[in-house]
Amino acid sequence: MTEEIVVVEGDGIGREVVPAAVSVLEAVGDFEFVRHDAGDAVKEETGEALPQETYDAVAAADATLFGAAGETAADVILPLRTAVESFVNVRPARAYPGVEALQPETDIVFLRENTEGVYAGHEDRLSDDLSTLTRVVTTSASERLAEFACDYAPEGFHVAHKANVMRETDGRFRDAVTGVADEQGVETEEVLMDAFATHVCLDPGQFDVVVCPNLAGDVLSDLAAGLVGGLGLLPSANIGSDNALFEPVHGTAPDIAGEGVANPSATILSAAMLLDHLGYDEEGTAVREAVESTLADGPRTPDLGGDATTEDVTEAIIDGLD
């Protein structure tokens, strides 16, 4: 059976890096690609950043590869994470040999809770002066995340939170996550999210897998991106029970969009995560290795100090598959 992969390029360089990643996927497997729209451009045309048919297609697909959306990013990506019923956002942040990094020994995977926290936040305007947001934490979502984390990192993981202030909500998160890990005999170490922000700069090598609430995962993974040289190389996966969506962590890069020089590596690494997820482990590994060796000594796009095009880099990666 040919897997159906929905492809949503979105805006800006999404339209350049997603086709690049699709050509890599075509080189390693036999997939059916179905294209759908989302983002600023489709909103301009139709009034809707996320057309219902895109939502439905993503919800029904085996997997989705998404690029980036501009101003409408939150209106697109948050519902799409819901469409695939994603309970965890997997965000690896690692430095690559040959790419300049502030902290070259960074190699951390963030497992970010992907359904609640402030993102499930019901907001109210209670008066002219006062607004509130109801932050939500459930034991069930935290345990679901913890089960994934125990599979992903049986050797143990860190749990980042702010339970010294958010005692009831982050306390619940912490207790649920460490409770599941304890039951499964997986070691955990707690770290306050503010302390993590300091420690990860000073000594990133001490962290391997970090489990966090939704907003903490958003900010701390972007921090780690800074340590490895920027968002340009970071892939991510939104994993659900029967479905998943893969996206580079970077945005639409309006300054270089349309020039054909966007770095496709983050999206191609996201495609490698997609391959892993669909069970094409060998192919996933091959793509990852080809990206790594291209980063180490292949052509480079301008963001990495070279003058290669998106196409040059993509071809080098495809040539490097074997």
Add this chain to the structure above:
Amino acid sequence: MTEEIVVVEGDGIGREVVPAAVSVLEAVGDFEFVRHDAGDAVKEETGEALPQETYDAVAAADATLFGAAGETAADVILPLRTAVESFVNVRPARAYPGVEALQPETDIVFLRENTEGVYAGHEDRLSDDLSTLTRVVTTSASERLAEFACDYAPEGFHVAHKANVMRETDGRFRDAVTGVADEQGVETEEVLMDAFATHVCLDPGQFDVVVCPNLAGDVLSDLAAGLVGGLGLLPSANIGSDNALFEPVHGTAPDIAGEGVANPSATILSAAMLLDHLGYDEEGTAVREAVESTLADGPRTPDLGGDATTEDVTEAIIDGLD
């Protein structure tokens, strides 16, 4: 009139670095010091981490110098911020010549909202599975912070927030802050807090003063601490309308407490902020300069690779005054 300064050493190295800072204050002015207890030790004795008389004394003082508290940190520092009716937490993070830093050009002052956000969060356990926290944002607190920011940084500042997700609450914060700045003709630039986390690593020099909601300020200032080499050198001020509390950003450092080798610089720099606040501008500047020149070529405590004691460093700073 002799100003009354309440001194709360707290736990761990608080008991070493606060006396060091007091001796520096004694060297530059004529203050009345009144000592009070708070923290783990007093909790062990009395059952209360923050005795009412400490709270009352801090609320009535001209200014307070606080050290650090251990496990009870949140139970001590959060009420004490309330005691001084602090609406802004001023957190400078800068690299010092002679001290190893990941990003030596970091020189950022965070102006952190100090009364609300998740810190004013009312939490509820709604069921066995579900807890909520009500995050609070008011226009009045945001405007109060913005007025301070406009005085502090008339040349302009950044506003960090997550209004693309917390549209009503952080949207209110952003609109209130930029609204006041616009009225006063002060330039502002918005930055999403996650994007800030990446950008500050890559290029801290682009940021000068950053205004943020409470939890964002907590995490982002600790991140900047990582870029300048750790929490060891960071002072902070909790400013209220008629009162203020000054504290190093570091904690109790139980691993070295009692050995007399804690680095007193952060607390002495906090004392310099206290001097500024009480109008002793020249003295504040003199203390800051003495700390800087001691950091550059004076004795060093073990955290900075030396083998000097707290007392050696404090004496060097006092010798270096004027």
